Amino acid sequence: MEINIVDKYEKLEKVGEGTYGKVYKAQDRATGQLVALKKTRLEMDEEGIPPTALREISLLNLLSRSLYVVRLLAVEQAAKNGRPVLYLVFEFLDTDLKKYLDAYRRGPAARPLPPHLVKNFLYQLLKGVAHCHGHGVLHRDLKPQNLLVDKEKGILKIADLGLGRAFTVPMKSYTHEIVTLWYRAPEVLLGATHYSTGVDMWSVGCIFAEMVRRQALFPGDSELQQLLHIFRLLGTPTEDQWPGVSGFKDWHEYPQWKPQSLARVVPTLEPEGVDLLSKMLQLDPSNRISAIAAMEHPYFDSLDKSQF
Amino acid sequence: MAANFWTSSHCKQLLDPEDVDVVPAADRERGITPEEFRLVKIHMSSHIWRLAQQVKVRQRVIATAVTYFRRVYTRKSMSEYDPRLVAPTCLYLASKVEESTVQARLLVFYIKKMCGSDDKYRFEIKDILEMEMKLLEALDYYLVVFHPYRPLLQLLQDAGITDLTQFAWGLVNDTYKMDLILIYPPYMIALACIYIASVLKDKDITSWFEELRVDMNIVKNISMEILDFYDTYKIDPQRGIPEDKISPVMNKLPAKA
Numbered sequence: 001m002e003i004n005i006v007d008k009y010e011k012l013e014k015v016g017e018g019t020y021g022k023v024y025k026a027q028d029r030a031t032g033q034l035v036a037l038k039k040t041r042l043e044m045d046e047e048g049i050p051p052t053a054l055r056e057i058s059l060l061n062l063l064s065r066s067l068y069v070v071r072l073l074a075v076e077q078a079a080k081n082g083r084p085v086l087y088l089v090f091e092f093l094d095t096d097l098k099k100y101l102d103a104y105r106r107g108p109a110a111r112p113l114p115p116h117l118v119k120n121f122l123y124q125l126l127k128g129v130a131h132c133h134g135h136g137v138l139h140r141d142l143k144p145q146n147l148l149v150d151k152e153k154g155i156l157k158i159a160d161l162g163l164g165r166a167f168t169v170p171m172k173s174y175t176h177e178i179v180t181l182w183y184r185a186p187e188v189l190l191g192a193t194h195y196s197t198g199v200d201m202w203s204v205g206c207i208f209a210e211m212v213r214r215q216a217l218f219p220g221d222s223e224l225q226q227l228l229h230i231f232r233l234l235g236t237p238t239e240d241q242w243p244g245v246s247g248f249k250d251w252h253e254y255p256q257w258k259p260q261s262l263a264r265v266v267p268t269l270e271p272e273g274v275d276l277l278s279k280m281l282q283l284d285p286s287n288r289i290s291a292i293a294a295m296e297h298p299y300f301d302s303l304d305k306s307q308f
Numbered sequence: 309m310a311a312n313f314w315t316s317s318h319c320k321q322l323l324d325p326e327d328v329d330v331v332p333a334a335d336r337e338r339g340i341t342p343e344e345f346r347l348v349k350i351h352m353s354s355h356i357w358r359l360a361q362q363v364k365v366r367q368r369v370i371a372t373a374v375t376y377f378r379r380v381y382t383r384k385s386m387s388e389y390d391p392r393l394v395a396p397t398c399l400y401l402a403s404k405v406e407e408s409t410v411q412a413r414l415l416v417f418y419i420k421k422m423c424g425s426d427d428k429y430r431f432e433i434k435d436i437l438e439m440e441m442k443l444l445e446a447l448d449y450y451l452v453v454f455h456p457y458r459p460l461l462q463l464l465q466d467a468g469i470t471d472l473t474q475f476a477w478g479l480v481n482d483t484y485k486m487d488l489i490l491i492y493p494p495y496m497i498a499l500a501c502i503y504i505a506s507v508l509k510d511k512d513i514t515s516w517f518e519e520l521r522v523d524m525n526i527v528k529n530i531s532m533e534i535l536d537f538y539d540t541y542k543i544d545p546q547r548g549i550p551e552d553k554i555s556p557v558m559n560k561l562p563a564k565a
Contacts, residue, residue, distance in 0.1 A: 047412060048437040049444070051404040057444075058405055058451035061317050075449050077441055084441050136312040 005078040034092040059161045068128030070159040098144035105214040118211045121156050128158040130291035133197045142203035143183045181226045191249030198285030205280030212266045235259030242284040272299040317450040328487045332385035344557040352395045354548035362418040363410045373402035374484045375453045392429045397439040405451045456480045456498035467516045476505040500530035
């Protein structure tokens with residue numbers, strides 16, 4: 001039942017602002033375990049628990065356990081000033097991939113990520129995504145900020161399923177205000193009402209490229225500019241390459257760019273990696289590689305998969 | 309809601325028939341019989357149904373709400389969790405989980421409109437929000453529910469009897485007046501409804517059923533339960549259980565504080 005949250009957890013510091021509220025680093029007083037406390041906003045006067053929080057809880061409960069998806073340890077109901085508050089208690093990880101990459105990009109220690117680390121992280125990310133997709137859950141908002149990293153153990157975990165949803169086949173129209181622009185798949189940008197696992201694989205491709213480059217691949221600041229970034233590199237799609245593309249709600253006439261060499265934007269990536277990246281960044285989602293298939297790609301042949 | 313039922317919490321939460329429809333001790337003490345317990349659940353399921361029609365939500369939201377409602381009473385008593393409040397709160401919670409949120413004040417408005425004369429059904433926003441928290445805990449935070457509707461459509465198509473869709477769909481709707489969704493996988497319930505529909509409409513699909521390689525005993529058992537239900541409760545779908553039958557039972561439950 002309702003508890004006083006500070007009786008059970010010692011709040012150590014605020015570590016961020018999530019989709020629906022503040023996140024604290026805290027310590028379970030009984031076990032000493034470090035946890036992340038995600039507090040739902042106190043706008044509970046009118047509409048109770050935010051739907052995003054409910055969805056995150058239900059989706060995390062739907063997923064069985066995976067090392068590569070952040071674990072929901074408990075849900076605590078507490079009261080603050082007589083009003084109910086809901087805390088989601090997650091395992092705590094010390095950083096996220098965005099901060100992790102920042103350390104390699106800026107400052108005195110700036111240097112490329114070791115290629116084996118990129119490979120290792122990408123494989124873990126694919127394992128997590130495959131786990132979600134295998135359970136019928138789309139993440140819809142994969143980005144470096146949502147990938148938590150345990151620096152010491154070198155483990156990467158998917159977090160923040162607040163925008164995720166369980167999908168059904170065929171997809172019905174979902175609100176398309178979802179994925180952060182930079183990692184947003186072209187079909188979403190074009191206003192597709194039916195979309196699927198491919199939206200997550202596009203994001204994985206963008207994250208893959210970003211780990212290699214240490215900067216975002218498509219840093220658009222509007223939906224149109226985002227599309228132009230994509231088309232300038234991968235070529236403006238035609239009906240032949242992507243049947244139905246000109247029928248999308250938000251399709252316009254675009255400059256007719258020819259595809260550029262993908263290897264040029266990730267010059268340090270080995271050829272097998274470029275090949276895998278090109279399979280993730282297919283404009284037509286039906287041509288995009290699945291998470292399961294990506295894990296079998298020759299790029300990972302040099303990786304010791306038994307460690308996962 | 310999701311593509312994979314077998315790995316879901318819904319699947320893991322399926323109950324044995326003997327663990328469902330057991331009158332909680334607190335309700336037994338108030339003189340609620342198993343028959344009356346069932347009546348309240350039927351009555352409140354149709355309450356949810358009627359309320360949902362007012363606020364206009366999709367079928368799946370209603371089905372999820374009724375499932376929550378029935379699941380709650382495999383764990384909690386009606387004496388402690390007033391079904392008159394639990395029912396609309398289940399609808400509220402289901403609407404959020406199924407991504408078509410209904411505002412609490414809208415629910416409160418329509419409850420008042422529907423049950424204007426009966427004070428015991430009237431609640432305020434704050435009551436619903438408080439109950440929402442309690443329900444989450446009662447449901448152990450497992451909120452994703454699968455329903456027979458989608459498999460029903462797929463199976464009807466596969467069997468080539470889509471002309472029975474409307475009839476079978478109605479049967480599926482009626483299964484929510486029972487606890488079947490807590491006990492059987494949704495596609496088995498869909499199959500049972502198809503089985504009944506095919507028998508009543510004289511479609512011979514025996515060979516199609518044989519090719520499915522499902523346990524026909526289970527399908528037939530579910531079908532029998534559904535038919536028994538129709539035999540026992542000849543409920544007018546428009547009006548639910550007659551007032552003179554349900555009122556004495558509801559009066560055994562404590563009125564709200």
